[in-house]
Amino acid sequence: MDVNPRKIPRQARARATVEAILGAGAQLLAEHGFESLTTARVAERAGVSIGSLYQYFPNKQALAAALIDHYGEALAAAFRQRWRGHETLAGAVDAMVGAALVSHPHGPELHRALNELAPRVGRAEKNKGISARIAGIVTMVLEQHRHEIAADLNLADAAALIETVLETVSHRAIEHHPVTPDSASMASHCRRLIMAYLTNPAPR
Amino acid sequence: MDVNPRKIPRQARARATVEAILGAGAQLLAEHGFESLTTARVAERAGVSIGSLYQYFPNKQALAAALIDHYGEALAAAFRQRWRGHETLAGAVDAMVGAALVSHPHGPELHRALNELAPRVGRAEKNKGISARIAGIVTMVLEQHRHEIAADLNLADAAALIETVLETVSHRAIEHHPVTPDSASMASHCRRLIMAYLTNPAPR
DNA sequence: TGAATATGTGACGAATCCCTCACATTTTGT
């Protein structure tokens, strides 16, 4: 299945069309999921004709892949800008948890939908790459506070685990998990979880 | 959308038919996801006619809901049987992590697919209920080792966080996350994460 | 055994969806 763009927009008008299509696709994907995402509905919401959509995206999967690429980059960029300049490890962890809890620039539904979608449109690696980049950022932050972290902890492994925890906990917090009292408490427990893990050496 | 079963099977033959339909549905859901799950394909894989399927499930959503109920219960039951009789907190945590890493009695794909599916067929609460029950089991385990756990930690909150971590980490470990070296290392880090969280009081 | 009930079948109508194509309109470049 060819997933490459059929034609690149040259005029400003065409770029606006593509933007409108991507925006409409993101909205509908977040609202109703992929199985009820139809090319006709996307075109309608975008305010363009179905023909215009197929001029830039050869098929429905290509549209989905474009959405994953477009909003995945936005997510990683949003995360990168939130961890700079913290003097202490506690401050950096605070920032990371805070970032995870708010860093869904286009809503958690869209984030989840794109995650589910990626492996079905040949973009599994792309999405894993985003996670890996965020884990890389976390690794860098941890390195800056190496002296506060248990010496026997491998930073790359720890960063991968923390990235996983951050992503999921943020999802759960936002969807009001029944056993989770509220987001503030969740964030506080999450901070404590990560700090305890980082600063205490393995027992025995 | 009515999601209740249309008719309950009375004869053994009918029960076998329903079982075959549920089994086929689970297989296809895990293999290809919900958007390519068609009633005709489910019936074909189950070895029954399409008409038989519609005798017990009024529509496609009802079939999905039945799958969620059926396999959700199986998951909770599988988890409950793995935590009994551990003398130490470390042993209990080991057991929980191990359970999370293997307790997908019908494969992680099915588990993920059902999780994604629940909110779209009126079963969001059901799935949250399963998580809550697992969190409740974790709470009981923690209570049995109260003396080994930091006194200022609320056990219910901690259990909710741990349940979340266990579920996601197991997903990631199985799908071979790139930055995760291997499952064994993942499990070891996961144990350390949870133990550090539980046994160390909040700093300052 | 025979009637009543339960279960199984699969062709088919109605609805929906993906995508194409012939053509209209706008913009660019000379």
Next chain:
DNA sequence: ACAAAATGTGAGGGATTCGTCACATATTCA
């Protein structure tokens, strides 16, 4: 200004899907 290129349009073909219905077969029970 005018031709060439870029962009936009939407009806409709071909394919797929959901769910029904009239009928066949199997089981139960008196």
